[in-house]
Amino acid sequence: MHLDGNVLAGPLLELFREDMTTATARCASCGDVSVLATAMVYDAAPGWCVRCHVCGDVLLTFVRAGDRLRIDLRGVTALELPAG
Amino acid sequence: MGTVASTSAETPSGRSIWIDVPDWAGNIAGQHVDVRLTAPDGYQATRSYSLASSGPSPRLQLAVDKLPDGEVSPYLVDDLRAGDMLELRGPLGGWFVWSPSVEQPxxxxxxxxxxxxxxxxxxxxxxxxxxxxxxxxxxxxxxxxxxxxxxxxxxxxxxxxxxxxxxxxxxxxxxxxxxxxxxxxxxxxxxxxxxxxxxxxxxxxxxxxxxxxxxxxxxxxxxxx
Incomplete structure (x- = not known):
């Protein structure tokens, strides 16, 4: 069972130093543009797999391995967030 | 880090937990914190819990329901006591929030x-x-x-x-x-x-x-x- 992008607030803060749940992501597969808070998030311990809530394709994966964080943005063609 | 100020039963399986976080920057209603537990062998588990409190107060309120096969909630509900330290990060999330400037029903x-x-x-x-x-x-x-x-x-x-x-x-x-x-x-x-x-x-x-x-x-x- 999936969660949603709200749960990514903490993990993505480590990488981006900003709240990314209000950022919009454009899906490379279907072109939908939605805030990351609405994405479907699957537990893939020690990380997360994030899927488009419209078409279900992978937007990004996020992994913590030891003292490294890695994000794979294969399914995101644009990220946009409110300017600070 | 926060220090547990007190806990109290909410339901047969749920507890409220008040936590003092001296450097808390305040939070908007609807935000959450990530709580991280570390076992003696170094194993770590992190879970998100919503805040029942909001505003500038450095005393936060969580309310946690125990999931019998959960990794974190049984500890928070059954074992956590006043004076215990808790590793948490927040406030988190800027989307699932309500602020008084919203005039809609x-x-x-x-x-x-x-x-x-x-x-x-x-x-x-x-x-x-x-x-x-x-x-x-x-x-x-x-x-x-x-x-x-x-x-x-x-x-x-x-x-x-x-x-x-x-x-x-x-x-x-x-x-x-x-x-x-x-x-x-x-x-x-x-x-x-x-x-x-x-x-x-x-x-x-x-x-x-x-x-x-x-x-x-x-x-x-x-x-x-």
């Missing part, structure tokens, strides 16, 4: 312990003197399973949907689209839905069927914790 819909961030919104709404209508639909197993029961008892803008048992005059059973339609504010209201994934998915799709604009519906799901 607001419908809150909770499934089980999903009521926690919505209670933060109810409290913030009351504290701000906002004139925007706000009401809560609370789906919960039984009256004993209600979080914040005493506090909510004093409010008249709440509809309960008991799924297992309840007062003699109550309709018992899972929420349906028809019961949802009868209980929520009209189309055009902002809607916040928080609960287990299945509950949130059902409610959100019914709301859209009933004509609510998907862009006005904000959802937050929780799972194993």
């Amino acid at each position: 607001v419908q809150l819909i909770a499934g089980g312990s999903g009521v926690v961030p919505l209670v933060a919104m109810i409290r913030a709404h009351a504290a701000s003197g906002s004139t925007a209508p706000m009401q809560l639909l609370y789906s919960v197993r039984t009256p004993d399973d209600r979080f914040f029961a005493d506090e909510l008892e004093k409010l008249d803008n709440i509809t309960y949907a008991y799924t297992r048992s309840g007062p003699p005059d109550a309709t018992i059973g899972r929420l349906t689209k028809e019961r949802l339609a009868a209980a929520v504010l009209p189309v055009g209201s902002a809607v916040f839905v928080c609960g287990p994934t299945g509950f949130v998915e059902a409610v959100a799709s019914w709301l859209v069927d009933l004509g609510h604009d998907a862009s006005l519906i904000k959802t937050e799901r929780f799972g194993g914790a």
